[in-house]
Amino acid sequence: TQLLEQSPQFLSIQEGENLTVYCNSSSVFSSLQWYRQEPGEGPVLLVTVVTGGEVKKLKRLTFQFGDARKDSSLHITAAQPGDTGLYLCAFDSPQQNTGTASKLTFGTGTRLQVTL
Amino acid sequence: ETGVTQTPRHLVMGMTNKKSLKCEQHLGHNAMYWYKQSAKKPLELMFVYNFKEQTENNSVPSRFSPECPNSSHLFLHLHTLQPEDSALYLCASSQGNTDTQYFGPGTRLTVL
Numbered sequence: 001t002q003l004l005e006q007s008p009q010f011l012s013i014q015e016g017e018n019l020t021v022y023c024n025s026s027s028v029f030s031s032l033q034w035y036r037q038e039p040g041e042g043p044v045l046l047v048t049v050v051t052g053g054e055v056k057k058l059k060r061l062t063f064q065f066g067d068a069r070k071d072s073s074l075h076i077t078a079a080q081p082g083d084t085g086l087y088l089c090a091f092d093s094p095q096q097n098t099g100t101a102s103k104l105t106f107g108t109g110t111r112l113q114v115t116l
Numbered sequence: 117e118t119g120v121t122q123t124p125r126h127l128v129m130g131m132t133n134k135k136s137l138k139c140e141q142h143l144g145h146n147a148m149y150w151y152k153q154s155a156k157k158p159l160e161l162m163f164v165y166n167f168k169e170q171t172e173n174n175s176v177p178s179r180f181s182p183e184c185p186n187s188s189h190l191f192l193h194l195h196t197l198q199p200e201d202s203a204l205y206l207c208a209s210s211q212g213n214t215d216t217q218y219f220g221p222g223t224r225l226t227v228l
Contacts, residue, residue, distance in 0.1 A: 101210070101212070103161060109159075
């Protein structure tokens with residue numbers, strides 16, 4: 001069973017601070033996805049990383065895929081209260097039989113709270 | 117119009133009740149999914165439907181019964197649930213196996 005462990009589990013920081021959250025596994029993935037889930041909402045896809053060593057930026061968010069494609073990190077610069085939420089990494093296993101639906105497996109999540 | 121909608125948003129039911137959760141997607145997608153998100157476990161896939169056909173049942177107890185009458189609607193029928201079934205139930209849809217899954221806001225279920 002492929003598992004995704006995320007750390008830290010909880011993080012409470014003040015506005016303006018930087019932070020990094022991690023997504024680790026012993027398995028190799030063809031790609032990893034990062035989601036943010038705000039209170040009362042479903043997860044929303046932020047980015048997909050595909051190539052080992054890849055770095056993607058989304059405004060103040062920087063995503064990195066490990067060289068061995070077993071882990072990924074998310075770094076937030078100058079956090080804002082709007083960044084508050086649950087950050088989830090996930091990998092996708094396209095269904096073998098049908099080939100036309102996917103099967104997401106999610107990590108344990110990091111709950112981030114940014115206060116003024 | 118919101119892409120994926122779920123009703124009700126909150127539901128409280130007794131262990132002997134029968135209720136149904138509804139999901140509707142307005143994105144023209146062909147695949148729909150039910151996920152369970154509880155406090156103590158990672159978000160986990162329950163069922164997958166592709167073109168109205170169930171293609172995945174992730175060892176879900178029979179007290180959860182999904183129904184997909186067409187590619188736009190997905191139901192989850194609930195009966196004789198247990199308190200440990202209390203969770204946020206999320207619906208999602210996607211166009212195919214390489215496309216993004218879009219999630220609804222979820223139904224917060226409490227079983228007394």
